[in-house]
Each structure stands twice: as C-alpha cells, then as structure tokens.
Amino acid sequence: MIDVKDLHKRFGSNEVLKGITEHIDRGEKVVIIGPSGSGKSTFLRCLNLLEEPTQGQIIFNGTDITDPKTDINATRQKMGMVFQHFNLFNNLNILDNMTLAPVQLKLRSKEEAIQEAHELLQRVGLDDKAAAYPGQLSGGQKQRIAIVRALAMHPEVMLFDEPTSALDPEMVGEVLEVMRELAEEGMTMVVVTHEMGFAREVATRVLFMDGGVVAEQAPPEEFFSHPKHPRTQEFLSKVL
Amino acid sequence: MENWALLYETLKAQAVGGERLDFWQNFFVQFYQSFLLNDRWMQYLQGLGRTLEVTVMALVVGVILGVLVAVLRTAHDQQRPGRRNPVLGVVNVICKVYTTVIRGTPMMVQLLIMGLVIFSSSRNFALVGALTLGINSGAYVAEIVRSGLMSVEAGQMEAGRSLGMNYLTTMRFIVVPQAVKNILPALGNEFITLLKDTSLITVIGGKEMLYAAQAIYAKTYAPMFPLVGTAVMYLIVVILFTWLLGIFERRLRESDRR
Secondary structure: OEEEEEEEEEEOOEEEEEEEEEEEOOOOEEEEEOOOOOOHHHHHHHHOOOOOOOEEEEEEOOEEOOOOOOOHHHHHHOEEEEOOOOOOOOOOOHHHHHHHHHHHOOOOOHHHHHHHHHHHHHHOOOHHHOOOOHHHOOHHHHHHHHHHHHHOOOOOEEEEEOOOOOOOHHHHHHHHHHHHHHHHOOOEEEEEOOOHHHHHHHOOEEEEEEOOEEEEEEOHHHHHHOOOOHHHHHHHHHHO | OHHHHHHHHHHHHHHHOOOOOOHHHHHHHHHHHHHHHHHOHHHHHHHHHHHHHHHHHHHHHHHHHHHHHHHHHHHHHOOOOOOOOHHHHHHHHHHHHHHHHHHHOOHHHHHHHHHHHHOOOOOOHHHHHHHHHHHHHHHHHHHHHHHHHHHOOHHHHHHHHHOOOOHHHHHHHHHHHHHHHHHHHHHHHHHHHHHHHHHHHHHHOOOOHHHHHHHHHHHHOOOHHHHHHHHHHHHHHHHHHHHHHHHHHHHHHHHHOO
C-alpha cells in the first residue's frame, strides 16, 4: 500500500533521514519507536508530504506522491493524520471541525457529514461536545476528536505522530483505547509513539529508528524479548 | 435662536463701539461666530461627511491592498523549499519595495507628491487624498495582517492540509479567521490613525472637517472654537468607532469561551 524507496530528508546541512526503504501493507499496524531526534516524526510526516523528501520516492496505491505532478491534496484525503498537539481548528466548534473538510471537498453533503460526525462522536463518547469549542475540552477529549475528524474523511491509512505525548498521564488511556478499537477494525496504521505497552499489544511490526535509519524491525514479541541491535537493546533497557 | 441672534448683534455692536465685553459675553460672541452665524455648523457637518467619505474610501483601498500584499508575501514565505514559484518571487520583491517606500516616507510628503506632482491636474482633491491615504494605510495593514497570519500556529495549516484541503481553502476557513481575531486591536488602531490622518488632505485642498474650520477662523480671526470643535468631533467619531470595535471583538472571541 505504501512503498518508501531510499527516502532522504535534509534540513539545511542536517540530514535527518539517511535512506529509508520500507513497505507497509494494507491492514498492518506499524509502530515506530526510537530516541528523540532519530527521525521518526520526520519519516511519518514525509509519508503525507507535510515534509518534502530531499530524495527518494513514496508510492501510495501505485502513485508516486513525490512526483510534483501528483495531486497531493487528493492523496492526503486518503491518509488521515493525528498530531501530537491535536491541531483542532480553534475557530470552529467540534461539529464544524469534523464536517469542514468533507463538505468543502464535496465528498458529502452537509447533512450527511453532520450525521456521520454525530455517529463518530458517539463512538468516542463525545457527542455531547458537538457544539463545544476546542478550548473548552481536555487534552484527551481533543485527541479523540482529532482521531474521528480524520476518520470522517474515510482514510485508507491513519498516521499518528506521538498522539499521547502531550497528554496528562490519566488521559493517555482513553486515547489509546480509541486507537486500539481502530486497529481491531482493521485500519492500516502507522504510529510514532513512546507507549511501549501499546506497541506490544497492537503492533503487527515494530520499527526501531536511530540516527535517520531503521536500525531494526521485528514483530513485537520478538522485538521486545530478543532485540538484536545493540542500540535497540540499550534503548529498551532505558524505557522498559 | 432668535434671541441668540439678537444678543449676538447687540454684543457685537458694543464691541465694535469700543465697549469691553466680559468673559462670558466674549465667549458667547466667539461661539456664535464659530458655529451659528450664517449656519456655519453646516460647514463642519459637510466637512465631517467628507472626512468620513475619505476615510471609508481609504479604508477600502488600504484593506484590499494590505490583505493582498500580506497574503502574497506569506504565500511566498510558506512555499515548500525547492518548489519556489518565480512569479511569486518577483511579486514579493514588489511588495517589499512598496512597504519600504511607503513606511519610509512621511505621509504629508506623500500627499504633496500625489496632489501637486502626480495628480497635479486633478481638481478632485478629496479623491486624490483618499487614494494616497489608502495606499499609505495599505502598507501598514499589510504588516499587521502578515503578523496575524504568522501568529496562527503552523499546526492549524498542517491539520487543514493533512485533511486534503488546499492552501487557499485552509487559509480562508482556518487561518484567516483566527488571524483576524488576533489582529483586530492593531487593525482598529490603524483605522483610527487613518481617520485622523484624513485631516492632512487639507494641504492639497481636500474640503474635509479641518478645512472647514480653517475657512471659518480665517473669517472670524478666532481659531479656538473652530479648532476645539473639530477636535471634539474627531473624538466623538473615534469613541463611537472604538465602541463598535469592542462589540465586534467580543463576538469574535466567542470561540475562546472556556
């Protein structure tokens, strides 16, 4: 579904990604972990071109999205993204947050979009907040809404960029729960996170990134019990 | 009114006859001359009308120019590296020259150049004045709007783009509404400055409020009442405007309720 070929990303003279080749299949739940500065978030942000790769190709459903002629907006509609800092639209209430893109992009009528937004909000237990503004919600609530806002676009893959890192500890659980349900429904997910428990339970594959490359990857049982790379061993000994 | 006219005539005759008027009598004579004699208050009101007309025209020109320059410059700055549009680069330089020249020269000099050099053959002084003020104001509005656009977190644009909306749609529905809310106090300030700066078009013959006052004290030789009266009228308009702006600001702050 997503094919990454020799991906490089440079910020000035600082090379953050030093050649990543990776394949992500439909239905996979790939969890990316690694020390900060290892390029995890940059890699994720390259997948929907929020960061422009310096070199290399990203092929999504057979289309090379790094080609300047590709309509990146159309591709992004199929790739939902959840950010560390939620990024709900501060000037719109929750319902408008969820219906703006589907309606503006003419994917659904206003009525359909509203009805679907309510259904999605019920799913995460926040339908009573439909008229509230983002500023009135807790971090956990905002992140759950950010997830369903992305789902309202009917994406084929969901990208999560440290979705729980900015949350108070007691709110992490409610967000992970929504993500877990999403995984069970078969959504393709790429998750950058520090939540090792989530990686262990939900991932079909764990990637360990260090210094701009994928240092090691394995299914979670193997990854956590028998890490091979010394950097992985060192990292896991610190975080577990 | 009839009585006041009579009183004025009497006191005036006394003064001309060499009699000394006391403070209140003198006050009354000057006041009457400045505002009531020959229905002179009409001249102030006409001047005020012209002042407001010029302000509105300059405001429209200023806002259109300002927003245009701000959006073009922001769009230029936010281009993805390696995919810079050369046309936007040229436009950006033009915009920069415009703001530098306008902000780097005095308003009065700009007015005189426009009125006496560029449009020296035009008799429509108020229109030339409004145009000059608008062009001037545009440079300041551009910087205010630009600061507003930049004050909106980058995450808002990213979220909009990640949902598949294009740059302009995200700007229109997400970034600009938040920017407007942030810049409203600064913009209000700029509009107040603009309103008061319309008094400068007197120098190229624009017949606004100050022009009316000057015409009147040129006849009466008593500048105090016409000038103070003009000041009071400006003050009233500015207070009214500030009040309206406050209401508007509170309505825009609705989404900040917690």
